[in-house]
């Protein structure tokens with residue numbers, strides 16, 4: 346492991362995916378940390394290979410009232426409800442971040458930005474895709490899989506092949522050569538079929554997974570659900586085996602032809618390598634930030650490098666999708 350001026354040199358973890366240069370495979374997962382350009386810069390300084398924005402709506406959107414999150418060392422349950430100030434604010438923050446110079450001297454460019462979008466209709470997805478594509482983020486992630494807004498939006502689009510494919514087509518009409526990742530739900534019978542449908546509709550990549558459930562936690566004293574929304578999406582350590590299986594299913598169903606951002610319960614370098622063996626090329630990190638701090642990106646890269654050194658792995662291509670070979 347080589348350390349340059351206190352910054353981990355993770356060149357050996359570098360990959361070029363869909364024409365985007367990632368200095369390492371770690372990606373800030375959507376919605377967890379940093380909703381403004383200054384927050385994204387902070388995550389970039391802490392070594393993330395890419396940043397995903399929180400979900401951006403085609404119009405201002407209110408979230409749920411508090412309490413919206415409950416956590417312990419094993420899991421977190423959230424029903425934040427995807428609050429967003431609307432496209433004007435998104436435009437301002439993304440434009441500010443995209444105008445940045447490289448964060449570290451050894452980086453040839455700023456850390457890539459993945460803009461995550463959401464809507465309650467196919468048309469709305471098309472509209473927000475158009476607004477965001479004009480800002481030229483490095484990639485767009487399409488959130489069709491949030492489980493804690495079902496009261497408001499109905500079943501997520503990710504639960505039906507035609508709906509998932511329809512949203513993908515609506516987005517792709519406006520995104521030109523910007524790669525589009527579609528974010529899938531684990532809460533379906535066959536995630537592989539959904540992955541195949543969105544890739545058939547033009548998705549360039551897949552993000553798997555969004556939160557699991559929804560679940561419920563009850564306060565014994567009041568004998569009532571703790572979250573104001575009653576239910577929320579499960580994330581954190583407990584969901585890693587589900588995420589690993591979902592990534593393996595998506596990779597197999599799409600013959601390993603599109604890159605996958607493997608997300609769900611990734612805390613350590615070994616977790617990251619495990620989900621890569623299932624088929625992920627990039628690794629989303631969310632809830633772990635609350636436990637290991639913003640430095641989690643550097644720590645995970647350091648742990649990955651150490652494991653690769655100890656196990657004589659020279660290139661990540663030896664790891665990615667290894668269970669299928």
Ligand SMILES: Cc1cc2nc3c(=O)[nH]c(=O)nc-3n(C[C@H](O)[C@H](O)[C@H](O)COP(=O)(O)O)c2cc1C
Pocket residue numbers: 374375376377399400414421423425427461488528554555556579580581582584608609610611629630631632633
């Ligand atoms: C508080 C919170 C907010 C989230 N907000 C979003 C969001 O706005 N858009 C989205 O696509 N996913 C959102 N997610 C899901 C995460 O991006 C991620 O897919 C999920 O938490 C699993 O990864 P993890 O176990 O590493 O957290 C959110 C998760 C949490 C815990």
